Amino acid sequence: MLENAPSFLFQAKCDNITALERFRYKSEPTWMLISKGKMVSLMFGADAPKLTRLIMEELKNEQLVASGEKIRENIMEITEMTEVELTRNEEADSVTRKAKEKENAKRAKEIHDRKVEECHNILNNLHSFGVVLIFPNAREKYWEVMADTIQEAGLAVHQTEKVKLNKDAVEDMLYFCDNKLSPKNINDFSQNRVSIALLMKRSSEHLSGEIDEVVLQMVYGNSRKPPGDGKSPSQRLMPKPDNVEEEEENILIGIWAPPNNLSKALALKHLFPNLSAPYKFPEVEPSPFYVAVGYDAFKAPEVMELSEKYPGQVMAMGFFTSDIPPAAQLIAKTVKEFDERTDVPTYEEKIVIQLAKTNPDCLMAFSELGPSYMSADAEAGEIDCQYLFPQGYNVAQEEIVLVKKKTKKKGKPKPYTQEETASTAASDLTKDQSDLDHEELEEVDSEEEKVAGETLEYVEVTGADKATSPIEEEKIEE
Template sequence: MAKKGGVQQLQADLQNDEDFEKFLERPGLLVLDIYSEWCGPCLGMVGSLRKIKLEIGGDNLHLAICKSDTISYLKRFCKKSEPTWMFVTKGKATNLLFGSNTPKLMKLIAQELELLNKPRTFYDITELQPEEERRRKVKLDTQTEAINKEKAAKKKKRHDYLNMMTDTIIENIPDMGVTVFGPQVNRDMYKKLLEPAENMKLQCKDRRVINVSRADFDVVNYACPNPLSEDVLEQLDQKDLMMCFWKMPEDDRRPIPEVLNKYAHELTKERHEVDDLTEEEIVHPPIIVPMDLTIEIELQEGEEWEDEPEPEPEPPPAPKKAHLKKEEAPTPAATAEPVEGEEDEGEEGSEGDEGGEGGEAGEGPEMPDLQMEPFDLDFDLDDGEEAEDEAEPEPEVEIVVKKRYRKKIIRIPPIWVAGNARTHAALIYVFFRQQTSGFLPPDPAPEPPHIIMAFDAYKKRDLISVMERLKDDVPRYGFFTSDEAEDAKLIANSATKYAGLPQNPTDKIVFKVNKQTSHTMLSLATYGPSYVSPDAVIGHEEALKFFPESYKTAEQEAIEMAERESVKPKKKKKRSSIHNVKSENAEQAPATSTEESGESRPATAPEGEETVLAETQLGEAPPTEGEQPPAAGEGAEAPREGSTSAPAEGEAAPVPTGEETAAAAENPDAGGGLEVAHSEAPPEAEGHTEAPAEAPPEEAPPAE
């Protein structure tokens, strides 16, 4: 307990603005350990801080931990995980240190104690110090570089995809091209446009009027050597343009741009013709001509325009001058007429007053005093109103005069022909996609930008519950040995598998998070990530290392296992049937003699009984040692007990008698073998075997 109390006395715990302001009033050097609520103060420095306070700091050194979440002066340090040390003297900041480098911190504290009463530069607590400015600049530069890198990577990826699409189009329809007509060319002119095309044997396979956008031309012009100018594209944005899809002549082997440029020349040139009667030359105007658009651009303050035409800038200021004259003209009239009227009325009134004064001598001296006060008040009010009226038009005049315009003429061409085959393929890809449906696959859904977010593995329960709610934005997750993409090794691809493995405190759960909406990232960030990708480009590279193409989620593994199990029994059945065929062939190989004779051999008879069974079935057997061969008629007339003869064609198998059944019971091996032989005899044997010609008729066995 004493140790805990010592730690509390060593560093003051500041939680709000009031405590913070009181602490800043202390003399000496104040060292503030600034932390965020989710991270906590740097506990590893406590021993070193106690040592330096006892050795050289003494009463001149005061230590505190400051919670940036609740102290308004330190809001810029909120939500940061890096340890931050601020040095304060006389209520002003003198230095700042980031990180947990103990020797560096101790050295800086010693230096600040030496400079305690010396002149130096001070900063407000809320003011950014040079180290912060440097870090801020580095951060901005890094972000700008990352954004440019992301744009370049996205552009390259887009160009690679467009190259693949246009290559496919060029390969499948190499004799197709597109012409884009300006907004001055409408559908009614289509018949006139076809006349030069028919002379050149061009076939218009499709014609469309399309509302184009700037984004469409960004795709079309990605590899174009002669794109339309930026001013023209700006004027064509959201305009309806007619486009024709042409098939080149079969006998014309020239490049598509050359053929269509000749067609464009025929449309835009003057045609000369000689009249047969008068022999005069007649000049016909071009079928289509350029269109000039004049636009006004407002000049900014201080901007100069040298090429401004002299006669054309006069119309805009003209109405301004007229406006000024109109405002100035009524002003004197409005001011002069009432003044004159007032003067007349004043004169008349004064004359009447004088006449009154002459008639009444007693009231003469008092009246001027009564009349002067209201006259002075009215005069002052009138002057104020007139001054306000004069002041009101001045700001309007200034605002109008400040606006200056310049005129710019933009020429819209009547027809545009791309300068290479790839741009023609891009025009087909963007505006005539239906012509490629037979060979070009649909565009895949673009993968959204994503980042990597890593957390300590012990937070898995809460994090996975969040991931389940936002599954569309978190396509991948897994457990790894580290949150560094270069060194991390996969432990498990699901929480269930990870629970059954040995776990380490350094294990991390890593999420691949789509950067479409900030809601998902904010929901996960509340659990304190140990690492977050700085931008989408680095996040994409890290995601390829954590989750390569070979990575499979637990759901994918379950689906593949189910598919393997559904296919596996069929393969086993096929193998077992092959094995059965091989075994049947092996069993049938030594019994060819029995099959030829029309008899079947027992399938399960032991080796020693094969000869006996052959004797019983055929009626003959080779004599054993010491025995004489039987006579020819004996074996045929009196077969042994228990033997059966093969039935002739068309006859039913003989039914065993009671004695044969009893004999089979006494000798189960022989009976079982016979039964198996009858039941498992191959059907082919019946068709190929014939009963012997001299087969003896069936006879009942002799009685005992």
């Protein structure tokens, strides 16, 4: 307060002030100085000396205005955003947008890589088959057009399936195709219309060439790609347009063959689900993106309260000497361990969590707690959490104790590597059966016998399934 100054300074938080709602949920300290209902100055940050100077300057200006010695300029409405705010918001939006683009690109790559891996697994087991898809509009006359062509190509129809495809299935089947189907052709599958899928095999194994190339030539002629040569099945099964100049995207096609191996794998997956089922990957939820978030250790109760409010969002947690990953040393994994520690506190301890980014409300709530550190984006979060919460970090202590007790069981051998196990097994085969210790064998508990029995039964069932598969039997005969 200046000497002889009748001015007063009041402080009000923005939490419940509608005019200041744009500052809610922001962890950065923001200071707005208001006079007579107008904003006269705005400052970001926690620079105390700078803030003190600003307050003193504005109090002095207020005195000069009151005495008529000064007229305020550049005053603004409280709800109006300053140039600094606009610039900062644009920069923040740009950072958020780029981070989101990186996350989307990473997620797309994960999906792509998994799809490629699944396709290779299907191809490794069903490589000898070819695929042809007859569109609904050509279903009535395809055999009349193709019967002789199939025979001339040295192929045979091994299996025929009536299929109903929706838009999503068609688009996924065309994922690895450069030439996509037009909306009109995709709509040809809609309204529960039936298509015909042909599973092709060679009529003789002595025929040369890859089966996929043979199928492409059979469908499209020597061009081996759509729209096909003049007398190819592709052209013959294509309805003649009413207008010669009709755009290609409005022309219905009647037949399609996968242009490459990966497309064939997806066609096998969607058109012959029973055949490809053993080689498809199970559907899994992609692992969420996450960030590392650190707080002063005294905020642990609030962190735990939010963790209960948003179950499953905190993927890992721990107490560390610092919240900067390269310098952070683990102190404890649980609140109980931290409270019971015997080390002298430094009051610089941090609680750090691995926080999923799947729930915006959860992210906002944890941001409002005022973290001392937060990963810049998901990419930085992955690096941070690899250091703070390495693989195996979340293994429960009870499980570790249980494993230790089991390894100490009398008569149990020490763990071996795969190579050592193979070597030991080979050596044991040469031993005389009478040399085995009967008493040691009796130490195997009934639970282990039960698990072993279940494993053997599973193997037998799996083998039986494979043996009774008509496709597998043909493969064996080949």
